[in-house]
Amino acid sequence: MWPLAIAGWVTSFILTPVINFFDYIGRLVTLIGQALWYILTLQIPIGLTIQQMAHLGTDSLFIVTLCVGFTGVILATILAQQAQDLGFGAHYVGGAVVYSMAKDLIPVLGSLVLAGRVGSGIASEIGSMKVTEQIDALRSLAVPPIKHLVVPRLLACAAMVPAICFIAGFVGVWAGWIPMKLMPGVNLSHRLYFDSVFAMLDYKLMWICYKKSLFFGIIIALISCLEGFATRGGARGVGITVTRAVVISMVCIFVMDLILTV
Numbered sequence: 001m002w003p004l005a006i007a008g009w010v011t012s013f014i015l016t017p018v019i020n021f022f023d024y025i026g027r028l029v030t031l032i033g034q035a036l037w038y039i040l041t042l043q044i045p046i047g048l049t050i051q052q053m054a055h056l057g058t059d060s061l062f063i064v065t066l067c068v069g070f071t072g073v074i075l076a077t078i079l080a081q082q083a084q085d086l087g088f089g090a091h092y093v094g095g096a097v098v099y100s101m102a103k104d105l106i107p108v109l110g111s112l113v114l115a116g117r118v119g120s121g122i123a124s125e126i127g128s129m130k131v132t133e134q135i136d137a138l139r140s141l142a143v144p145p146i147k148h149l150v151v152p153r154l155l156a157c158a159a160m161v162p163a164i165c166f167i168a169g170f171v172g173v174w175a176g177w178i179p180m181k182l183m184p185g186v187n188l189s190h191r192l193y194f195d196s197v198f199a200m201l202d203y204k205l206m207w208i209c210y211k212k213s214l215f216f217g218i219i220i221a222l223i224s225c226l227e228g229f230a231t232r233g234g235a236r237g238v239g240i241t242v243t244r245a246v247v248i249s250m251v252c253i254f255v256m257d258l259i260l261t262v
Contacts, residue, residue: 024226031226034146035154048152056118056153057160063117064110065168071109072097072172077179094193095200097176102201102209106169108257111216114161115249119224122153123245126228127238135229145229154221161217162210169209173197212260216253223249 038044079093126149129135135145177193227245231237 027230028222028226031146031150031222031229035150035222038144038147038151039155043147043151044155045148045152048148049155052152052156053160056121056156057164060114060117060160061164061167064113064164065171067113068101068106068110068165068168068172069175071105072101072174072176073178075100075105076176080179092196093180094173094176094196096196098173098197099200099205101169101172102205104212104257104261106165106172107209107212107216108253110165110168111161111213111220111253112250114157114164114217115220115253116246118157119220119245119249120242122221122224123228123231123242124238126225127231127241130229130231131234131237149228150221150225153225154218157217157221158214159217161220162213165209165213208260212257215256215260219252219256220249223252 076093076097079096083093126135129149135149138145138148180193224245227241227248231241233240
């Protein structure tokens with residue numbers, strides 16, 4: 001009995017997760033290869049791509065800008081308080097805000113918000129099509145589902161996530177000047193604040209922000225599409241798919257952020 005119990009435990013807690021992990025990676029690599037084939041051979045549905053850019057990108061601008069803007073205010077407030085407590089000049093706050101936000105906060109925070117909004121939308125839409133057999137109908141009509149569903153969403157996320165993060169970051173850095181005028185004992189002029197911002201901001205910092213946002217946008221699109229195609233079990237399965245897509249996208253964003261930072 002004991003050998004059978006140990007074998008069952010090993011299978012359940014070690015072998016099965018490992019097999020599932022490599023199966024997931026294999027399906028993801030296959031999806032990436034098929035999508036790249038259509039992109040490199042210029043088999044791109046232009047109309048669907050523009051439609052997805054408007055739906056996934058423009059409609060998400062307000063919520064991302066709002067979150068990043070409040071982050072800029074909070075970060076500037078904390079840095080100004082620390083500068084006062086330690087006896088440093090508050091005129092360095094602008095440079096610290098733009099450095100920390102462009103290096104990590106803007107792409108990570110913006111992508112996490114987009115993973116919750118955009119990723120859930122992609123996963124639920126494709127998942128609903130899967131359980132209602134619309135994807136099988138596309139195949140029967142000789143329309144490749146990867147070309148019709150994945151490529152437009154992948155290109156839309158790759159284009160719009162960096163653009164949204166840059167706009168939101170601009171608003172966040174501007175919003176960081178607000179507490180400089182409202183905090184007692186600081187009253188930093190906009191000229192000193194933005195002199196510090198532009199002294200710290202350079203093309204290398206902007207490239208880091210763009211590179212991270214681009215990778216995170218691609219991750220959101222690929223994970224959400226992959227989970228959507230794996231949906232089964234009706235309406236309950238769609239709900240599970242949406243949860244898995246958002247959670248896995250967020251975890252992958254943090255892992256990729258660590259890799260790119262290191």
